Amino acid sequence: MEITIKRIGWFLVFFIVQILLLNKIHLFHVATPFLMVYFIMQFPLTYPRTGLLLWSFFMGLLIDISTNIPGVTAASLTIVGFIQPYILNYFAPNDFYEMDTPSVRTMTFQKFFNYAATVIFTFCIIFFSFEAFNLFHFGDWLLRVVFSGALTLIFILALERFKR
Amino acid sequence: MKNLLAFIQRFSHWILFLLLEVVSLSLLFSYNGYQGSVWFSSANNINGVMYECSSFFSNFFSQSTINNELTQRIIALRDENQLLREKLGDDAVKKHLASRESQPPAYSYIPAKVISNTITEKNNIMTLDKGYDDGIREDMGVVDANGVAGIVYLVSDNYCTVLSVLNSHTRISCMIRDRGSFGTLHWDAKQYDTANLEDIPRHTQFKLGDKVVTSGYSTIFPRGIPVGKIIGASNSSDGLSYKLKVLLTTDFSHLRDVRVIKSNASHERKILEEISTDSLIASPDSDN
Numbered sequence: 001m002e003i004t005i006k007r008i009g010w011f012l013v014f015f016i017v018q019i020l021l022l023n024k025i026h027l028f029h030v031a032t033p034f035l036m037v038y039f040i041m042q043f044p045l046t047y048p049r050t051g052l053l054l055w056s057f058f059m060g061l062l063i064d065i066s067t068n069i070p071g072v073t074a075a076s077l078t079i080v081g082f083i084q085p086y087i088l089n090y091f092a093p094n095d096f097y098e099m100d101t102p103s104v105r106t107m108t109f110q111k112f113f114n115y116a117a118t119v120i121f122t123f124c125i126i127f128f129s130f131e132a133f134n135l136f137h138f139g140d141w142l143l144r145v146v147f148s149g150a151l152t153l154i155f156i157l158a159l160e161r162f163k164r
Numbered sequence: 165m166k167n168l169l170a171f172i173q174r175f176s177h178w179i180l181f182l183l184l185e186v187v188s189l190s191l192l193f194s195y196n197g198y199q200g201s202v203w204f205s206s207a208n209n210i211n212g213v214m215y216e217c218s219s220f221f222s223n224f225f226s227q228s229t230i231n232n233e234l235t236q237r238i239i240a241l242r243d244e245n246q247l248l249r250e251k252l253g254d255d256a257v258k259k260h261l262a263s264r265e266s267q268p269p270a271y272s273y274i275p276a277k278v279i280s281n282t283i284t285e286k287n288n289i290m291t292l293d294k295g296y297d298d299g300i301r302e303d304m305g306v307v308d309a310n311g312v313a314g315i316v317y318l319v320s321d322n323y324c325t326v327l328s329v330l331n332s333h334t335r336i337s338c339m340i341r342d343r344g345s346f347g348t349l350h351w352d353a354k355q356y357d358t359a360n361l362e363d364i365p366r367h368t369q370f371k372l373g374d375k376v377v378t379s380g381y382s383t384i385f386p387r388g389i390p391v392g393k394i395i396g397a398s399n400s401s402d403g404l405s406y407k408l409k410v411l412l413t414t415d416f417s418h419l420r421d422v423r424v425i426k427s428n429a430s431h432e433r434k435i436l437e438e439i440s441t442d443s444l445i446a447s448p449d450s451d452n
């Protein structure tokens with residue numbers, strides 16, 4: 001129960017920070033950090049998958065409604081929520097406890113980096129593909145995927161550094 | 165039956181996943197044509213209040229620069245006013261003002277504040293802090309002190325969203341000032357300070373630096389509101405007309421105080437225009 005309330009709190013924090021702060025960042029006109037992916041990355045392997053899907057869908061939907069592009073974030077974040085357990089399972093070290101929250105401390109830096117990078121770039125590729133549906137420039141798409149992904153990764157690794 | 169239940173239980177996350185994806189994708193593909201979706205936009209009350217709070221704080225910090233800009237503008241306008249008065253003579257100005265007061269204005273303005281705005285998406289939308297209760301309706305024009313800003317899209321009771329000029333769905337009828345030829349302003353989703361003026365006939369004469377203003381052919385914008393100036397010209401893809409590159413006068417990265425234009429055009433004109441559009445849609449050989 002306590003952990004669920006904590007999760008709802010983090011959900012709201014990530015949501016508000018994302019729409020009021022991070023969505024306004026457009027480094028070099030291409031890079032936007034998508035920190036809400038970090039929220040999805042923090043679910044342990046034992047967490048019910050339907051639950052994880054619902055968390056990701058509603059996070060995406062709320063962000064979509066606030067940014068006036070309904071469907072884009074919801075669709076891509078739901079896909080990420082769906083494959084997160086598979087990616088985590090693949091990168092988790094042998095001595096990783098299934099109840100553990102994925103982090104540098106529980107996974108070692110190398111494994112966590114691979115895990116984070118895979119999740120983030122999957123999200124960026126899907127997100128910008130959906131977003132580009134009516135106007136597609138390949139160069140533009142590639143720049144956005146690479147730089148937004150890299151910026152998100154930097155943000156998340158920085159946050160990991162400050163975590164206890 | 166038992167097997168079926170077991171199957172559903174085992175694959176429940178697959179089923180939920182597909183369901184959520186279908187919902188998201190149908191939102192994604194049906195949104196543009198779905199006018200009733202005001203609750204799925206930033207014009208709903210919760211988002212409105214949230215954005216209003218955040219823009220209050222950001223405005224608080226940018227207040228002094230904006231005040232400076234406004235002061236500069238007032239000084240420039242006062243100088244211009246003085247010059248024009250000297251040229252015309254006071255009597256002529258008074259006479260003109262008196263004649264304007266005697267007839268009702270064709271347009272009135274509703275002041276509003278931009279509480280959320282983007283410039284980097286392909287379809288940029290902004291949110292204003294005025295809605296249906298303040299007299300705002302769909303398809304009204306929005307301008308700021310420098311020029312055209314956008315067209316009202318969805319309206320809720322207290323907020324509305326606006327299709328910015330920087331939106332690939334926005335088209336505004338414009339003309340080149342003092343030369344009269346007109347075309348359609350359309351954004352190409354590249355830079356936030358330039359847009360294209362399309363369908364300018366090939367016999368048109370113009371210079372780089374000529375001013376582009378609204379044409380007033382629709383009742384959305386009155387004639388002569390500044391849009392930008394021409395900074396480049398090329399042929400359209402079919403070679404039948406010119407495509408002009410226009411530097412927009414409105415600074416979309418610092419948009420804050422805007423006015424929504426309420427057209428007081430005669431009811432007759434609106435009905436006439438509606439009937440002609442409807443009959444064009446109804447007639448079978450009109451799709452080109």
